[in-house]
Amino acid sequence: MLPKVRMPDTRKMITLEVLATARRSAGFTTITLGGPELDQFKPSGDDQTVRLFFPREGQDRLTMPTLSNEAWMAQVLMMPKTRRPWVRNYTIRRARPERGEIDIDFALHGDAPASTWAQHAKPGDPAGIFDMGVTYLPPARASWQLLVGEESAVPAILAILENAPTTLIAEVFLEVPETADIQHDFRAPEGVRVHWLPRERADTLPGELALQTVRNAQLPPEPFYTWVAGEAKLPTGLRRHLVNERGIPKADIAFFGYWRHGRSSPG
Template identity: 65%
Template sequence: MSLLPKTRMPRTRRMINLEVRATERLSPTFLTVTLGGPELAHLEPMGHDQTVRLFFPRAGQERLRMPRRDSEAWMAEVLLMPKASRPWVRNYTIRRIRPRLGELDIEFALHGDSPASAWARGARPGDPAGVFDMGITYLPPEDAAWQLLVGDESALPAILAILDGAPASLTGDVFLEVPGKADFRTDLAVPEGVTVHWLARDGAAPGAAALDAVRRAEPRPGRGYVWAAGESRLATGVRRHLVRDRAVPKSDIAFHGYWRQGRPSPG
């Protein structure tokens, strides 16, 4: 079963060198890092869940060594680097982008002492970072009568970015599972026809609360579109339930396993 949804890629892309401009702690779990620099002019804003490969230095590295290849060959290039100079690479969604200021925000869900969490906590203005555009996977059909967006904390920035660009006519439900109530956002502006359901995990298994809420939700009539992401069992569980129990066509569901509990990201 594939966890790779359809993707719309940018027309052109290149490795982009940036630097940290600011950080902001949003809640116990979330921290925003603002990156900026003149090379951001080479990134095409696509909105929605626009994802980038984020490159950042390992602890002890004096500089960031970015790949030189502007294609998927960059992966081999990075793997051939000595570990002493190899950067960390992780996938993140652009939460906001401000082209005029040459800035973008990346919102981190902090998980223990993972490399990305440790870097984000310690990021200071002037620290180097880099991005490589990976496009968008949120591709709803024009005739969708409703939408269902589901995610845990790792997918929260993507879903909030999607809602930021949503038309006023959007109808549907959003289920957002976060570690605790202190991570709820109370200032969201969403279309009138969209209901946002905040779910506090409070120590339960990741994705369990969101999956249970989707199962209990009242079905909506007509063709819909579903975008689900987060811990892999949440993404696959939502798809399995909707296909088997709600007869939602597989083609109308985009699902993405961002992470898997108990398995660290490679690199």
């Protein structure tokens, strides 16, 4: 089943540069991007996702695709690796259009290309974005919401909460590597309960703790909407549990596998 996505009316490839970096904890860092072309980007809030382009090691500049349609990926893959950029999906954590800035939070995973770039990025370094729309699309009939993710989905869920109406009622389960990775500088409506789940143990795979915790949780009986993302086994496992053991309609569950443990993303 293809995920539901609200795409922007118009979009184009946008080249920016790093304005600032801030290490939040051992597991997270924030990169602030900006530049003249950002006035062509329309922030839409919630889990607004962009393709993030950044140079490979050894490249002295960023080569962006010239096509602002679905043919852009083919164009990238046809580039020789000497010019081909890395491409990954990331959520806009915060946008400040009046200042020409956007923040992207990175969950740091070892020596993965994006983690390595984020940890070494400095002001003036080039980066590019391409708007991929929003997947958080709760139906009006939902009495409350269930939001679940491990560290790779924490920025998206916190962005959802900060853009949510004050009437939102939600149970939120956020798994992070360590207690030090718990974040406190975000806003959430009063009806939202956030459960932080530090793994602490290195032998526990990302998403396992969140999945088991929600399986064992006492959830309100009223109809609800679920948005879950992260390592592939978490969203697929939670969807299976909700449908088979709690009788939740599939249409009320939005689930997204951001990555797979032990496998690198293409591009």
